[in-house]
Amino acid sequence: MSTIAAIATPPGAGGIAIVRMCGPQAKEMLARMFLPFSPHFENFRPWMLYRGRILDSDREALDDALAVFMPGPHTYTGEDMTEIHCHGGPFIVRTVLENALRLGARLAERGEFSRRAFLNGRMELSQAEAVAEMIAAPSREALRYSLNRLEGLLGRRTLVLREKLDALRAQVCLAVDFPEEDVECLAPQAFALAVDDVIVGVRRLLAGQKRARLMQHGALVVLAGAVNAGKSSLLNALLGRTRALVTEFPGTTRDFLEEMCEIDGLPVCLTDTAGLRATAEPVESLGVAASHQKLREADAIVLVLDGARLHEQGAAAPTCPDPAAVEALALAGETPVLVVWNKSDICMPKVFPPRWSAGFPCRAVSALSGEHLDELARDLRTLVLGDGAGSATPDGIAPNVRQAGALNEALVELQALKTDILAGQPYDCCAVRLDTAATRLGDVTGVASPAEVLNRVFSQFCIGK
Numbered sequence: 001m002s003t004i005a006a007i008a009t010p011p012g013a014g015g016i017a018i019v020r021m022c023g024p025q026a027k028e029m030l031a032r033m034f035l036p037f038s039p040h041f042e043n044f045r046p047w048m049l050y051r052g053r054i055l056d057s058d059r060e061a062l063d064d065a066l067a068v069f070m071p072g073p074h075t076y077t078g079e080d081m082t083e084i085h086c087h088g089g090p091f092i093v094r095t096v097l098e099n100a101l102r103l104g105a106r107l108a109e110r111g112e113f114s115r116r117a118f119l120n121g122r123m124e125l126s127q128a129e130a131v132a133e134m135i136a137a138p139s140r141e142a143l144r145y146s147l148n149r150l151e152g153l154l155g156r157r158t159l160v161l162r163e164k165l166d167a168l169r170a171q172v173c174l175a176v177d178f179p180e181e182d183v184e185c186l187a188p189q190a191f192a193l194a195v196d197d198v199i200v201g202v203r204r205l206l207a208g209q210k211r212a213r214l215m216q217h218g219a220l221v222v223l224a225g226a227v228n229a230g231k232s233s234l235l236n237a238l239l240g241r242t243r244a245l246v247t248e249f250p251g252t253t254r255d256f257l258e259e260m261c262e263i264d265g266l267p268v269c270l271t272d273t274a275g276l277r278a279t280a281e282p283v284e285s286l287g288v289a290a291s292h293q294k295l296r297e298a299d300a301i302v303l304v305l306d307g308a309r310l311h312e313q314g315a316a317a318p319t320c321p322d323p324a325a326v327e328a329l330a331l332a333g334e335t336p337v338l339v340v341w342n343k344s345d346i347c348m349p350k351v352f353p354p355r356w357s358a359g360f361p362c363r364a365v366s367a368l369s370g371e372h373l374d375e376l377a378r379d380l381r382t383l384v385l386g387d388g389a390g391s392a393t394p395d396g397i398a399p400n401v402r403q404a405g406a407l408n409e410a411l412v413e414l415q416a417l418k419t420d421i422l423a424g425q426p427y428d429c430c431a432v433r434l435d436t437a438a439t440r441l442g443d444v445t446g447v448a449s450p451a452e453v454l455n456r457v458f459s460q461f462c463i464g465k
């Protein structure tokens with residue numbers, strides 16, 4: 001087993017940086033480049049932080065630093081680990097790492113520390129993934145889901161479901177081997193009920209998936225509508241700073257523009273788009289095509305209406321008088337839409353919400369004066385999260401995209417299994433589906449995941465993690 005080394009802290013200058021080593025030579029390597037200050041120092045006591053000099057290859061002092069030795073198997077990776085906490089200058093850190101490499105360490109690959117932790121049985125796959133998710137978490141709620149995964153809550157829940165399938169499998173084996181005692185072993189009705197119980201369990205785990213995804217990766221919210229409606233003004237107002245150009249000339253925004261922000265506690269990728277109108281101008285056409293694409297990708301659409309232009313006929317008309325709005329609604333499909341009547345500071349419609357907007361939530365705001373923007377933010381949160389907008393998943397347990405994929409595959413298999421049982425299919429056929437479902441559940445924790453799955457998971461990590 002090789003000894004690996006990496007810088008665990010981000011690149012660039014910082015107060016302190018950490019170089020970590022892991023493997024059988026980790027302690028030896030540290031000892032060769034660390035000169036303790038204390039005259040009483042004999043050897044590294046586990047988990048004790050020592051101060052000393054870091055020496056470079058010709059034993060010249062390089063830094064005044066702290067170092068620690070953590071003996072396996074009770075460490076993050078399960079192997080011997082050491083760390084040097086040095087001053088966070090890029091030159092110092094790089095030289096410390098180079099010294100470790102010169103002493104025989106190999107530069108760690110992305111996620112290799114966590115991969116070792118997984119391979120050494122210190123954590124299962126959903127826990128290892130949680131490490132990277134903790135680091136990426138953009139909101140308090142996302143962090144809660146990740147920490148619960150890191151602590152193995154999701155893994156344990158799926159394990160319980162897998163064990164139920166294993167128990168069923170044992171009973172099916174009995175039924176196959178001793179067919180004359182079939183009824184006593186496992187009546188089809190009881191079998192189907194037991195499968196149903198697991199189906200319910202899998203569904204419960206999947207319930208929080210959408211919300212967890214939105215909290216972890218942010219919702220794509222697209223501002224769309226006619227030219228000059230005030231989309232860019234609204235983007236600036238919601239961001240609280242001037243990010244997009246605003247002019248009185250229609251067609252100011254040509255390309256879409258994305259900014260991450262938090263709207264009422266929800267991480268959002270807010271997207272300003274080129275105004276929708278028929279145009280022969282080639283550059284503007286490309287911009288409008290990009291707006292169409294964004295409308296198709298959106299998690300939620302804010303349809304911005306130009307109050308100043310629409311107020312004459314706009315609100316009382318039976319059908320939408322704004323062709324850009326009609327176009328946006330056609331592209332929206334199933335995506336939730338919030339209709340925003342902008343420029344309420346100068347033009348409030350007599351009828352509000354407009355007659356034709358039935359079915360869509362509506363809000364009149366002014367991007368210019370800021371009136372009703374707080375309400376707009378709350379509307380948006382509700383729009384994106386749907387019914388459960390107020391509360392997180394009750395137990396804080398939710399799968400990530402990969403885990404949800406595996407759970408969904410298990411679900412499909414279990415539903416087919418239930419149909420087969422009730423249709424009187426022989427038990428040896430059922431056993432195959434049971435196995436497949438159990439394997440898919442096992443993918444959540446990676447019990448038997450092939451190397452390519454592990455490669456995909458760990459390649460998304462940072463170096464040094």
Ligand SMILES: Nc1nc2c(c(=O)[nH]1)N(C=O)[C@@H](CNc1ccc(C(=O)N[C@@H](CCC(=O)O)C(=O)O)cc1)CN2
Binds near residue numbers: 075077083
């Ligand atoms: N400096 C530093 N900070 C860090 C880490 C690290 O490796 N180094 N971590 C990691 O990347 C995280 C902490 N994660 C850890 C996970 C498991 C164990 C561990 O297995 N500890 C042993 C022994 C504990 C003891 O003796 O008190 C155990 O729990 O069995 C330690 C840290 C976050 N902060």
Ligand SMILES: Nc1nc2c(ncn2[C@@H]2O[C@H](COP(=O)(O)OP(=O)(O)OP(=O)(O)O)[C@@H](O)[C@H]2O)c(=O)[nH]1
Binds near residue numbers: 232245246250274343
């Ligand atoms: N009175 C008033 N004027 C506004 C408001 N919002 C935007 N405007 C004005 O409307 C004009 C167009 O605003 P923009 O934000 O550039 O509109 P847009 O929808 O991004 O336009 P395009 O990029 O051309 O599609 C500018 O002159 C803004 O100052 C508002 O709430 N009240």
Ligand SMILES: [Mg+2]
Binds near residue numbers: 245253
């Ligand atoms: Mg604009």
